[in-house]
Amino acid sequence: xxxxxxxxxxxxxxxxxxxxxxxxxxxxxxxxxxxxxxxxxxxxxxxxxxxxxxxxxxxxxxxxxxxxxxxxxxxxxxxxxxxxxxxxxxxxxxxxxxxxxxxxxxxxxxxxxx
Amino acid sequence: xxxxxxxxxxxxxxxxxxxxxxxxxxxxxxxxxxxxxxxxxxxxxxxxxxxxxxxxxxxxxxxxxxxxxxxxxxxxxxxxxxxxxxxxxxxxxxxxxxxxxxxxxxxxxxxxx
Numbered sequence: 001x002x003x004x005x006x007x008x009x010x011x012x013x014x015x016x017x018x019x020x021x022x023x024x025x026x027x028x029x030x031x032x033x034x035x036x037x038x039x040x041x042x043x044x045x046x047x048x049x050x051x052x053x054x055x056x057x058x059x060x061x062x063x064x065x066x067x068x069x070x071x072x073x074x075x076x077x078x079x080x081x082x083x084x085x086x087x088x089x090x091x092x093x094x095x096x097x098x099x100x101x102x103x104x105x106x107x108x109x110x111x112x113x114x
Numbered sequence: 115x116x117x118x119x120x121x122x123x124x125x126x127x128x129x130x131x132x133x134x135x136x137x138x139x140x141x142x143x144x145x146x147x148x149x150x151x152x153x154x155x156x157x158x159x160x161x162x163x164x165x166x167x168x169x170x171x172x173x174x175x176x177x178x179x180x181x182x183x184x185x186x187x188x189x190x191x192x193x194x195x196x197x198x199x200x201x202x203x204x205x206x207x208x209x210x211x212x213x214x215x216x217x218x219x220x221x222x223x224x225x226x227x
Contacts, residue, residue, distance in 0.1 A: 044218055045157075050215060091156060101173065101212065104156035106154055106156045
């Protein structure tokens with residue numbers, strides 16, 4: 001069964017600094033997709049970044065980038081120049097191909113301090 | 115620019131009562147989903163609808179029913195609420211499937227006493 005593990009329940013970063021959130025997954029598939037979703041205190045989940053496994057290049061969205069290590073089954077999220085608005089729960093998620101279920105990790109709560 | 119709209123935002127039920135959670139999307143998406151979020155467990159899929167007229171069970175369907183009323187609307191019904199169904203419920207949609215970006219509603223906090 002596919003699993004997604006986020007080993008850091010909570011992280012803290014100072015404003016303007018960089019933080020990396022970890023995610024590992026277990027799969028025997030070669031074709032899959034990985035996601036990071038953000039859940040701010042407003043509760044609404046928002047997609048931060050999406051990675052297609054067949055693409056070698058790491059996805060980037062402004063201050064957010066990933067380090068995708070396919071062999072190690074690792075998918076970490078790097079947030080650069082952290083802002084107060086980045087404080088949220090961050091969920092890593094995985095789906096294989098077009099037919100399987102989307103599996104979420106248990107989340108990492110990110111605190112941003114002044 | 116509404117996206118995915120869920121109602122109600124909060125609800126308190128007594129054990130055995132029934133209720134329906136409403137969800138509507140205005141993005142012409144084919145696929146819609148109902149998730150529940152419990153502390154320390156991430157999101158788990160209850161039911162989904164790949165297209166208008168179809169519904170399928172997810173990971174935790176027991177105690178729930180769904181209706182894909184039309185392309186826009188996907189409702190979740192609790193026939194006889196139980197305390198174990200206390201959770202935050204999210205509706206989501208995507209253009210085609212789960213490998214794409216999901217758009218989420220703002221959630222329903224449900225407490226069953």
